[in-house]
Amino acid sequence: MDEKELEKELTEFPESEELDLEQLLKDIEINEESAGNEPAEQERQPEKKPRRKKKEEAETLQESIILYMHDLVYLLAAVIVVFLLCFRVVVVSGTSMNQTLLDGDYLLLLGDVFYREPKAGDIIVASKQSFDNGKPIVKRVIATEGQTVDIDFDHGIVYVDGVALEEDYINSPTTMKEGVVFPLVVEEGCLFVLGDNRGASKDSRNPEIGLIDKREVLGKVVFLFMPGTNGTNYWGDPNEERDFDRIGVVE
DSSP states (O other), X not given: OOHHHHHHHHHHHHHHHHHHHHHHHHHHHHHHHHHHHHHHHHHHHHHHHHHHHHHHHHHHHHHHHHHHHHHHHHHHHHHHHHHHHHEEEEEOXXXXXXXXXXXXXXXXXXXXXXXXXXXXXXXXXXXXXTSGGGOEEEEEEEEETTOEEEEETTTTEEEETTEEOOOTTOSBOSOOOOSOOSSEEOXXXXXXXXXXXXXXXXXXXXXXXXXXXXXGEEEEEEEEEXXXXXXXXXXXXXXXXXXXXXOEEOO
């Protein structure tokens, strides 16, 4: 090999090696970049999962709340319908039922839809067109159809079928005559009623009220939920403080 050929090989070979070396370095750099990016992607992936999970949990909670509110609305509607069918709210006006009930007492009334057969001792609310244009009145049932009522006004004793009543609930004895003649037989489908405050009550002793037809009964008083103040005095002050211990079942 002469000098020219040797010089040619020496000049060509390094160029080829240099190219291969440069390509190898580029490949190494690319591989390192790829290897460096994989952990970063792996590190970012776990961050996406909790966010997705939280989003799913939030959506589930929102759906549960919507379903709960939906059921609650239907439940409240059902309660309101039952309440309107079964019960009424009335307010005592006057002192004819003292001290069992006071003026201003708020009462829960079992409506006539379910209260069909009043019995002696029940406290009822009735509407008698012949008295005060049908304004509701609160009275106690003393006798029912077919029974005989008699009153000894001298001693203030009420008799039903010849038996003297033990009336521990009255505020004053039955000594006031109001026009009805006794003894009296209660007609079919009717009730004989009196107020517990016999000295200040217009009831079945009075011809304006007389016997109460069962169809005039609005319902039975079952619960006192807000005590009244028994009216007000001349200056507008309550006659009595509200006694919240009175809240409860009315008998």
